[in-house]
Amino acid sequence: MTQSVVRDDPALAGSHEALFSAREVNKTFGHGRRAVEAVKNVSFDLNKGQITTIVGESGSGKSTMARMVLGLLPITSGTMTFEDRDVTKLRGGARTAYWRDVQAVFQDPFSAFNQFFTVRRLLSRALRLLGDAEAGQAKMEEALNHVGLSGPDVLDRFPHQLSGGQRQRVMIARALMMSPTMLVADEATSMLDASLRVNVLNVLTDLRDQLGMTILFITHDIGQACYLADRVLVMEHGVMVEQGPTDKVIFDPQHEYTRRLLSDVPRLHD
Amino acid sequence: MKAINFTPRFWVAASLILFVLVVGVLGPFIVRTDPNAVIGGLYDAPSMNKLAMWLGTDNEGQSVLANLVNGIRTSLLVGLLAGIIAMVIGLIIGLVAGFQGGVVSDILMGITNIVLAIPSIVVVILLSVALNGRNAVILGFVIGITSWPWTARAVQAQSTSIRVREHIDVARLSGARWISILLWDILPYLLSYVAMAFVLQVSGAILTESALSMLGLGPSGETSLGTMLYWALAWGSVRTGAWWAFLPPTIMLTLVAFSLLLLQSSLDEVFNPRLRRGKLRKRPRGAATPVPAVASPQTLGSSPLIEAPGRAGRTAGASSSTVRDGGVA
Numbered sequence: 032m033t034q035s036v037v038r039d040d041p042a043l044a045g046s047h048e049a050l051f052s053a054r055e056v057n058k059t060f061g062h063g064r065r066a067v068e069a070v071k072n073v074s075f076d077l078n079k080g081q082i083t084t085i086v087g088e089s090g091s092g093k094s095t096m097a098r099m100v101l102g103l104l105p106i107t108s109g110t111m112t113f114e115d116r117d118v119t120k121l122r123g124g125a126r127t128a129y130w131r132d133v134q135a136v137f138q139d140p141f142s143a144f145n146q147f148f149t150v151r152r153l154l155s156r157a158l159r160l161l162g163d164a165e166a167g168q169a170k171m172e173e174a175l176n177h178v179g180l181s182g183p184d185v186l187d188r189f190p191h192q193l194s195g196g197q198r199q200r201v202m203i204a205r206a207l208m209m210s211p212t213m214l215v216a217d218e219a220t221s222m223l224d225a226s227l228r229v230n231v232l233n234v235l236t237d238l239r240d241q242l243g244m245t246i247l248f249i250t251h252d253i254g255q256a257c258y259l260a261d262r263v264l265v266m267e268h269g270v271m272v273e274q275g276p277t278d279k280v281i282f283d284p285q286h287e288y289t290r291r292l293l294s295d296v297p298r299l300h301d
Numbered sequence: 302m303k304a305i306n307f308t309p310r311f312w313v314a315a316s317l318i319l320f321v322l323v324v325g326v327l328g329p330f331i332v333r334t335d336p337n338a339v340i341g342g343l344y345d346a347p348s349m350n351k352l353a354m355w356l357g358t359d360n361e362g363q364s365v366l367a368n369l370v371n372g373i374r375t376s377l378l379v380g381l382l383a384g385i386i387a388m389v390i391g392l393i394i395g396l397v398a399g400f401q402g403g404v405v406s407d408i409l410m411g412i413t414n415i416v417l418a419i420p421s422i423v424v425v426i427l428l429s430v431a432l433n434g435r436n437a438v439i440l441g442f443v444i445g446i447t448s449w450p451w452t453a454r455a456v457q458a459q460s461t462s463i464r465v466r467e468h469i470d471v472a473r474l475s476g477a478r479w480i481s482i483l484l485w486d487i488l489p490y491l492l493s494y495v496a497m498a499f500v501l502q503v504s505g506a507i508l509t510e511s512a513l514s515m516l517g518l519g520p521s522g523e524t525s526l527g528t529m530l531y532w533a534l535a536w537g538s539v540r541t542g543a544w545w546a547f548l549p550p551t552i553m554l555t556l557v558a559f560s561l562l563l564l565q566s567s568l569d570e571v572f573n574p575r576l577r578r579g580k581l582r583k584r585p586r587g588a589a590t591p592v593p594a595v596a597s598p599q600t601l602g603s604s605p606l607i608e609a610p611g612r613a614g615r616t617a618g619a620s621s622s623t624v625r626d627g628g629v630a
Contacts, residue, residue: 103470130474143467147489153475160476205475 037274049076050213050245051100051133056109058095058269069095071269073109077213082239082246084256084277086292087266093249094138096266097217100247101135102126113213131160134206138218140198144190150201151186157208174204178234196227203234213245214238220255232259253292257281265289311567317560321553325377328370336367336524343536344543357545359529360536368524369549375525376507376557379441383506386445387452388499394449395456396483396491400464406457413453421447425509429518437520440513444506452498456491463490493572497565504561511554526550 058070070092077083085093098104100111102121111119113133121129137143145153151171158167172182178200190198199219206214216235220228236259238244250256256263256277263280265273265288273286284290334340334353341358347365348354356365398409428443429435463469464487472486488495507526513519514527515534529550533539538546570576 098470101470101474103473127476130476135470135474137467137470139467143471145468145472145486145489147485153471156472156477156481157475202471205471 048079050079050114051077051247052112053096053100054110054112056096056099056111057107058092058099058104059107069269070099070106073266073269073271075264075271075274077245077247078262079245080239080243081261082235082248082259083262083264084248084250084260085264085266086250086253086256088251088292090268091266092269093251093266094217095269097135097215097247097249101133101215102129127160131209132211133213133215134209134211135215135217136199136202136206136219139222140195140202141190141222143202144198146190149187149189150193153201154186154205154208157205160209170208171204174207175201177207178204179230180204195223196230199223199227199231200234203231207238211244213247215247215249217249218251219248221250221252228255235259253281254296265292308567308570310563311571314560314563314567317556318564321373321557321560322377324370324553325373329367329374332364332367332370334364334367336363336371338363338367340364344538344541344546346543347545356549357543359546360532360538365529365545365549368529369526369553372524372526372529372550373553373557375437375520375523376510376527376554379437379444379510379520379525380503380507380557382438382441383444383448383509384499384503386442387449387502387506388495390446391449391452391498392456392488392495394453396460396487398453399457399460400483400487402461402464406461410454410457413450413457416447417450417454422509422512425513426516426518429513435518435521437523437525440510440520441506444509444513448502448505448509452502455494455498459491459494460487463487493568497568497572500561500565500568504558504565507554507557507561526554 052075054074056070056073057068060067060069073092073096075083085096087093095104099106102118106119109119110117113129118129154171154174155167158170161170171186175182175185180197180200185193185197185201193201203219214235219235220231223231232255235246235248239246248256248259260277262275263273263277264271265280265286267288273280273284273289280289281293284293332352339362340351340353341362341364343358343360343362345354345358345362347357353364353367356369359365359368394409394413398406398413424447425443428447429440432439432443469482469486472482477486510519510525511527511530514525515531517531519525519528519531527550530547533543533547533550536546538544
């Protein structure tokens with residue numbers, strides 16, 4: 032196993048404040064001989080107001096990492112801190128409070144919807160977390176407007192009446208309603224077609240630029256990482272093999288695996 | 302709900318069940334004769350003179366028709382009660398075990414497996430012997446609390462598969478409570494299965510009640526289809542050729558079980574678009590065939606080209622609307 036390459040310029044690293052830090056996080060599924068180490072000794076920081084991307088092929092543990100960051104999956108060992116609070120083992124009310132700050136958008140805009148709920152019902156569920164049912168309607172419409180949808184158009188629709196891109200944007204709107212400080216987007220564009228993909232990616236950059244949101248974007252597509260990210264983390268088989276600013280990692284890769292990922296990007300012409 | 306496409310099988314099953322229900326619910330008000338009143342001698346042959354005599358008399362000189370309509374009512378009551386109880390217990394245990402997973406699931410499924418391993422008819426017999434003054438309601442309870450394990454297992458398996466869907470994560474992130482996720486994010490996805498399992502539970506409970514009654518463990522002081530058969534057997538109606546004493550309850554029992562099974566399999570067709578037939582057959586050849594395999598309905602079920610049920614359903618829906626449009630044009 033090769034050494035993890037950390038490419039941050041020490042001088043530069045100090046200029047950004049880490050919002051979320053993971054230190055030596057491990058995740059093992061199963062026991063004994065059938066144990067699978069999905070994530071091994073991963074440490075990274077998510078800087079405030081930046082988009083950080085985790086790149087890796089399927090099975091590299093990046094989605095597992097996302098679920099652990101969200102507190103949906105308990106970690107085996109290691110520590111995670113958010114705004115200098117320990118969020119390694121959250122339960123009950125503390126976890127609900129955490130979800131007010133950290134929200135997520137998932138990969139599959141089809142299965143992320145409860146097919147029996149209208150958009151209104153889906154969104155109004157999140158109001159309970161906010162504890163503010165009064166401003167509910169306004170909040171919903173505001174969040175929908177933010178992703179380029181209009182409330183009256185989509186609120187009373189069922190998911191099967193929406194297109195894939197609309198659905199993914201409703202999902203982003205749901206996350207936005209909580210006004211989170213951090214958003215985790217787990218392969219949020221991989222099931223959309225190319226034109227919608229750029230659309231959703233632009234929504235994410237807008238969130239960073241306008242609201243100063245910290246975004247963790249998980250993808251297998253190094254091209255999207257390059258388009259979007261301020262920092263890139265590369266994972267291979269549960270190990271974080273390289274991390275650093277986008278221009279360093281993408282245009283001057285040090286690790287063998289990063290080079291291989293880059294060489295696999297299809298080129299239109301050479 | 303334009304998507305629901307009831308098949309002829311469903312309508313046949315539904316009308317049979319409706320017939321049984323009408324006989325069971327309205328029958329006693331039409332026949333009016335007290336099932337315990339003696340109106341003739343031992344096994345008087347049927348005659349058309351009086352409504353109560355249409356099916357003759359039984360071993361005690363009571364009207365078979367009056368006993369039959371009251372017996373159907375009792376059997377339906379036992380079946381429904383047992384079905385509801387079994388369904389509720391099975392659903393709660395299955396949902397909680399499936400959604401929680403881990404140790405909770407292991408414990409609940411362990412209990413289920415133990416209950417499953419005990420032959421339920423033995424438990425039912427012991428319970429009904431132990432309980433004094435058996436009536437239909439108690440019998441329904443006893444059958445209900447012994448027949449839930451299969452439902453629990455199946456519901457557990459299905460909710461385990463739904464638990465890992467992303468919409469559950471989305472609901473949790475939205476701050477939905479545990480019970481709310483269980484009721485609104487998991488249960489609705491199981492409803493089609495729950496409806497079918499309930500029908501089977503009712504049918505099974507009615508047959509269990511008859512089996513118990515034929516062993517002499519039926520409701521005391523009440524008539525059920527099973528107790529009618531018990532008395533008919535005990536008093537040698539088969540030997541003496543008094544067919545009116547044992548055939549009517551047998552036929553009604555068969556009809557109830559058959560129509561419920563038919564309803565279950567027709568519901569399967571309603572909920573699973575891959576099994577839909579009927580209208581598809583009338584589809585004109587070659588009209589709008591984006592998926593070639595759909596052109597022949599025989600290959601629909603087994604076609605490797607049609608993998609997603611949703612896709613097959615949409616194609617079937619589209620084709621039936623094509624037929625309708627074609628008819629109008």
